[in-house]
Every structure is written in structure tokens, then in C-alpha cells.
Amino acid sequence: MPGEPQVFLGKDKAFTYDHVFDMDSQQESIYTHCTESLIEGCLEGYNATIFAYGQTGSGKTYTMGTGFDVNIEEDELGIIPRAVHHLFRGIEERRRAATEQGRPAPEFKINAQFLEVQEHTHSHTHTQP
Numbered sequence: 001m002p003g004e005p006q007v008f009l010g011k012d013k014a015f016t017y018d019h020v021f022d023m024d025s026q027q028e029s030i031y032t033h034c035t036e037s038l039i040e041g042c043l044e045g046y047n048a049t050i051f052a053y054g055q056t057g058s059g060k061t062y063t064m065g066t067g068f069d070v071n072i073e074e075d076e077l078g079i080i081p082r083a084v085h086h087l088f089r090g091i092e093e094r095r096r097a098a099t100e101q102g103r104p105a106p107e108f109k110i111n112a113q114f115l116e117v118q119e120h121t122h123s124h125t126h127t128q129p
């Protein structure tokens with residue numbers, strides 16, 4: 001649905017989200033629209049969770065990125081390396097600004113996890129209704 005954060009399935013099933021991106025969307029745009037403000041919140045002391053959900057091959061790993069993508073082009077970097085850079089850049093900026101203004105540099109403590117949840121498919125058949 002152009003201009004609306006909505007996806008149509010068939011003629012009459014509409015789903016509305018905070019954001020919807022079209023096929024040609026770039027990693028940077030997804031980071032800017034969905035994630036940047038969460039990381040800015042972290043720098044103010046708030047918690048944030050970013051969760052990718054979808055069927056196999058739908059692009060979760062590509063969109064999230066990993067910490068190990070050392071050989072990919074900068075515009076292909078996913079959310080995780082962008083978030084890590086953003087966090088540490090944000091901390092450095094805040095410490096430098098404080099020092100320049102003669103205030104003590106603030107201390108930050110980061111606690112971050114990056115994990116993959118996998119469904120375990122059972123091979124036996126359930127017989128109960």
C-alpha cells in the first residue's frame with residue numbers, strides 16, 4: 001500500500017505495521033527507520049530488543065547481519081554491526097563533549113546479547129487432537 005505501513009494479502013486482508021519496506025529497500029534505510037532511535041534510547045539508559053522473525057530463507061540473517069561479516073561492502077552491513085558502531089560512537093561522542101565542557105566524562109556499561117532461536121521439528125506424529 002503506497003505511502004502506508006500496510007501489506008495486502010489478496011484483495012481484502014490488510015496488515016498494518018509500524019514500518020513496511022519494499023523489495024528495493026537498503027540496509028541503511030532499515031537501520032535508520034527501525035533501529036537508530038532504539039540505540040539512541042540505550043545511550044539514555046533504556047533497554048531495547050530487536051527481533052527478526054520469519055520463515056526459512058526470508059532474510060533474517062541478512063537483515064540482522066552478524067559480527068563476523070568482515071568482507072562485505074559497507075552498504076550491505078546489517079543491523080548488528082551498525083548498532084555496535086552506533087553504540088560505541090555515541091559513547092565516544094558523549095565522553096568527548098563532556099570533557100570539552102569541563103565535566104567529568106560519563107561512564108557507560110553495555111550489556112548486549114545476540115542469539116538465534118531455532119525451532120526443533122519433531123519427526124514423530126502427534127496422535128492426540
Ligand SMILES: Nc1ncnc2c1ncn2[C@@H]1O[C@H](COP(=O)(O)OP(=O)(O)OP(=O)(O)O)[C@@H](O)[C@H]1O
Pocket residue numbers: 054055056057058059060061062063
Ligand atoms: N534483502 C536482501 N538482499 C539481498 N539478498 C538477500 C536479502 N535478504 C536475504 N538475502 C539472501 O537470501 C538468502 C537467504 O537469506 P537469510 O539467510 O538471511 O535467511 P534467514 O531468514 O536467515 O534463513 P534461515 O531461517 O534459514 O536462517 C541469503 O543468501 C541472503 O544473502
